[in-house]
Amino acid sequence: MKSDFLDTPESGFAIEVLRAGSRLASQVRAESNLTVHCKEDNSPVTVADMGIQAVAGKFIEKYFPAVALVAEENTAGLRKPDENARLEEIVRHVKRLIPEADPAAVCTWIDRGGGEAGELFWTLDPIDGTKGYLRGDQYVTALALIRKGRVEFSALGCPELLLACHEKLGKGVMLLSSRGKGCWASSLEADTPWEKLSVSRCEDIKKARILDSCDPGHKNAEKNAMIKRLLGSHHDPIGMDSQAKHATLAAGGAEIFFRTLPEHDLSCREKIWDVAPGAFAIEEAGGRVTDLNGNPIDYAAGNILKNNPGFVATNGFLHEKVVAAIRETVFPK
The missing domain is CATH 3.40.190.80 (D-Maltodextrin-Binding Protein; domain 2)
Structure with missing residues (x-):
């Protein structure tokens, strides 16, 4: 990949979030009983969803402090007294990646995702495919930067995916895409060369x-x-x-x-x-x-x-x- 694509705040932010998110999700799945909570729309949410959003909320302050983050989760239920144990579990996992994490900070970072979808904003799904994650199958951490109703940059972290046609990258890949510069993939964990992706040419x-x-x-x-x-x-x-x-x-x-x-x-x-x-x-x-x-x-x-x-x-x-x-x-x- 050309260096000018990597040497941007967008790529820096995305790579930090995707790699930290992958590590956190793996830790949660290995060490926790993966208790599932249902949101108001009956969709599932786990400690990993909340932890990854907290990480993204923290890192966006480093790269884009003035830009809104529009994300899937919030702490409306998490701040209730009977949810203290769940909050402490989230903090425990986030703290391994961000040592200064505490309950108040983690809630603030999660709620950084309550921004407005205005003229310029990032959008985040901390774990897209929560049911797949729970089964040990495919899930993704997904980010996109949107300016005036047009996507300018996106990132996908796919910890369980062996990418078709690019198998030598190994299982666990990340994709970065920038307007006019293509879509590129590399290993989510190892520093492998970036490979440019192209859709199939099949016309039949x-x-x-x-x-x-x-x-x-x-x-x-x-x-x-x-x-x-x-x-x-x-x-x-x-x-x-x-x-x-x-x-x-x-x-x-x-x-x-x-x-x-x-x-x-x-x-x-x-x-x-x-x-x-x-x-x-x-x-x-x-x-x-x-x-x-x-x-x-x-x-x-x-x-x-x-x-x-x-x-x-x-x-x-x-x-x-x-x-x-x-x-x-x-x-x-």
């Missing part, structure tokens, strides 16, 4: 490999199967948690990923931290990303991407065919 829809979410609550499985049949793909879908799917597509390990609206909630819309980091990696690797209607993602909409139903990512060559099949299946006239 029947040979296309389709990525799919493992969580049935994140899709309409019946519609997904109908779309696959309509496309005529000969391959079984590749199930994978988190934005590890986006990294895989950016590296050429698959050609298609789409997320339909779950049958139980057709008004469901994606959160910005679940889309922006991985989508930008795909685009910088030469792919294309839209919503189910084929419209660009509106990152100026705020935390919830209210103007964009669903998500479609492809290697670019197949995008129009995929969107056409989705329109016929999901939005029939």
